[in-house]
Amino acid sequence: MSTATLEADAPAPEIEAPKPFTVTFIIRRFDPDTDAEARWQDFDVEMYATDRILDALHKIKWEQDGSLTFRRSCAHGVCGSDAMRINGRNRLACKTLIKDLDITKPIYIEAIKGLPLEKDLIVDMxxxxxxxxxxxxxxQSATAPEPGKERVxxxxxxxxxxxxxxxxxxxxxxxxxxxxxxxxxxxxxxxxxxxxxxxxxxxxxxxxxxxxxxxxxxxxxxxxxxxxxxxxxxxxxxxxxxxxxxxxxxxxxxx
Structure with missing residues (x-):
């Protein structure tokens, strides 16, 4: 039997599946109906390195606290609706990967600054x-383009x-x-x-x-x-x- 045949019959090497790990998120919460001022609340979430901050917020909302409030849209990193402060820096939650942050420490998330806070991570835009x-x-142009033509x-x-x-x-x-x-x-x-x-x-x-x-x-x-x-x-x-x-x-x- 040829070496090529032996190699073709050999089982494919097993690829180890990625393992999740626990990440602590500390989120600045504010409910205008019950809170006099904003407060911090922590959540432990099972995450993968390739997950995004938006994934973590979804897991918290769907699995731990349905009252968590934030904006997001397509989650493809171009809509701009999920801007927030993550570890003190303004970022889009849908573009910020867990692996790009220091997960040995809690990840702090709060609403962007300078605009009126409405609830949790939502501000009045x-x-x-x-x-x-x-x-x-x-x-704004004083002249119209030629009929059937674009502006050159x-x-x-x-x-x-x-x-x-x-x-x-x-x-x-x-x-x-x-x-x-x-x-x-x-x-x-x-x-x-x-x-x-x-x-x-x-x-x-x-x-x-x-x-x-x-x-x-x-x-x-x-x-x-x-x-x-x-x-x-x-x-x-x-x-x-x-x-x-x-x-x-x-x-x-x-x-």
């Missing part, structure tokens, strides 16, 4: 979206603002900003990023209007360039760079 709306984040734009023109088109409005950048925590009137990084996306769009004609809006005392000049926003962005947007480019455009009076 209206102030955030109000700032977003105020910068007029939509294309070169690759180089698109590249100028391509980075800021990636924003998913999760508020991770804005709620990581110390200025936003202390100044409820500051537009915040996300609003400026979305203004940048249209200020530098060659097809838009209202850059000057947005620059005037952001030249306000609560606009770009409130930014202290701490880079918290850039570090917090789950989409990798260079937020601080975008804010700096808007500042330069304000000083020039044009994009």
């Amino acid at each position: 209206e102030p955030f979206f109000q700032s977003f709306r105020e910068v007029q984040p939509f294309l 734009q070169s690759v180089a023109q698109r590249a100028i603002f391509d980075d800021t088109t990636k924003c998913i409005l999760c508020a991770a950048c804005t709620s990581s900003c110390p200025v936003f925590w202390t100044d409820g009137q500051y537009f915040g990084p996300a609003a400026i990023v979305n203004a940048h996306r249209f200020i530098f769009d060659s097809r838009d004609d209202q850059a000057k209007v947005r620059l005037d809006i952001l030249n306000d005392q609560e606009g770009v000049w409130r930014c202290r360039t701490t880079f918290n926003c850039t570090e917090a962005c789950p989409r990798g947007i260079e937020v601080t760079k975008a804010i700096a480019e808007v500042k330069q455009a304000v000083m020039r009076g044009r994009a």
